[in-house]
Amino acid sequence: MTACFIKGVGIAAPGLAGFHASLEILRGVAPYLANAETPYAPALLPPNERRRATAPVRQAFRAAEDAVNGSGADARELASVFASSDADMTVLHRICAALAQTPRVISPTDFHNSVHNAASGYWSIAVQSMAVTTTLSAYDASFAIGLIEAAALVDDRRDVLLVAYDTTAPQPLLTKRPLAVSASVALILSAQAGAAALGRIAVSASDHPETSCANPSLEGLRVGNPALRALPLFELLAAQRAGTIALRSTGEPRIAVSFTP
């Protein structure tokens, strides 16, 4: 469907440590402070997987856990969409550097972590979910395309967790893909309103120009990570203010997201 209810929201970025903790910043009533990330360990991962989980997997989990915890949703029952432009550029760097040496020795753990759907795999193991999960990339439009994928996956029988995440690369890849920060956002979408719903969104094609953030610090974050293209929508969610934002997409039309509290 192209319209659905929002049951949970999560965010993890420098200075935005969880949706609840970020409400006043997103409403524009508290200043944004670019704090270093607070320490975090994925609570849901079994020890074996926690040891092997890479930075992008942890980044994805951080927003996903935030959305699930705030919503009361049963994570095991959620279908999921993981949207990431670049997945794991640290593992990519290690593998390509190793392949340029003699002899060529790749770590088997690096190889299985190199798949774009690593976060989705770890998530399904962590919450023991056998539900549908999809992983996609659409470069800087990954959040917009992830939202379309997730909205299309929602039906009367299943709520959907959308997680958008990207992490910074090590050099020399950073120069070629210069993301400013590591960040993730998550939404839980549902066909049912329910008591916990924060409101309703409708997604459609639009020719409106892309919406930016008025606060220059937040605007810097928005353009500094594909997941944070969600920030203008998150400002509406935090303020519980009706409105429409436009996201740059993969083609000519933008994607309009209309929010009604």
Add this chain to the structure above:
Amino acid sequence: MKPLAITSYTVTSALGAGRAAHVSALRAERTGLTEQRFEDSTLACWIGAVAGVEACALPRDLAPFDCRNNRLAELALTQDGFIEAVAAARAKYGARRIGVFIGTSTSGVRQTELAYRERAAAASDNLPDWFDYRTTQCTYSIAQYTQARLGLTGVASAISAACASSAKVFASAARSVEAGFCDAALVGGVDSLCLTTLHGFNALQLVSPEICRPADAQRKGLSIGEAGGFALLERASASGAVACLGVGESSDAHHMSQPRPDGSVAKLAMAGALGRLPPERVSYINLHGTATPANDAAEDAAVSGLFGARVPCSSTKGWTGHTLGAAGIVEAALSLLTIEQGFMPRSLNTRELDPRIHATVLLEARAGQVEYVLSNSFGFGGTNCSVLFGPAP
């Protein structure tokens, strides 16, 4: 799901470029696998390389996308009148209203490997200037290339769920059409040979030193291949048109690189694809059948659990190799060819069937009417996807 008619499709693999090359190789029982080293690989094994991919040139305006994976896409797109079919659909629906859903596991990583090799040789800190991350390495590159090449301007997505990627494109496309985000869908998958997958699967001890032998008692692992394939999906209007009828997806929730041994969750994906179709109506199953000991055993548990030994099945990995993120679309195309040709390929290179396998694995090709075909694809991360093809109701 509502059936989506397959109004055009094409496939390019080690068996050749285009559908006719695949039909003749399948009928002649000629594998595309060869015992050779890929470029400067130090690994001795069999690979499924596509002839002509290095020589394939991209259109000049898309030159920044130049890399092995996009060359393979270009070679595949230009077979079987596919570009002309998409142009006709573009005229009918409008460029904005045809969604693009392309599966890949490694996209243009070969380009990154070459950039790192040059960096090491030059003892430099930096990657060479010619290396363009966005248009080659980025997972989305293949979807962006395909969209631009076909003159489409709507929703585009690179689905990357390891070896199930280009089976899952059918699910994403169907949902997007159903939700109204597009009116028709271009689905496909492209994965090309690179050192990352050859040496990576080797690090997991999954690459066979000999040609892969799916379902064989002596199977030693997979042979890696490269391939590209595409299909145009439109809402089915005519009864009997060959269509994608269902897609089932599930997650093993078991291990990152090992299937759940009892196949119980993969079975859910197969059942999901069948929907209300009774299992005995399925004429043929194209297995994932990678020829690794674990995959073939777990898949057999799932297939024989749902179908017993009633439905003939085979893996076509012995012909093409495991084409990873392209396997879903390659095997979708081969499934459609079995329907068209009334011909079920045998499990090539299988000499002695593993006695622990209970499904009816074809050791000889079989002719006969093929009505409904199920195609299985499974991937790292425990992702399972099955797609059902057959006549639209």
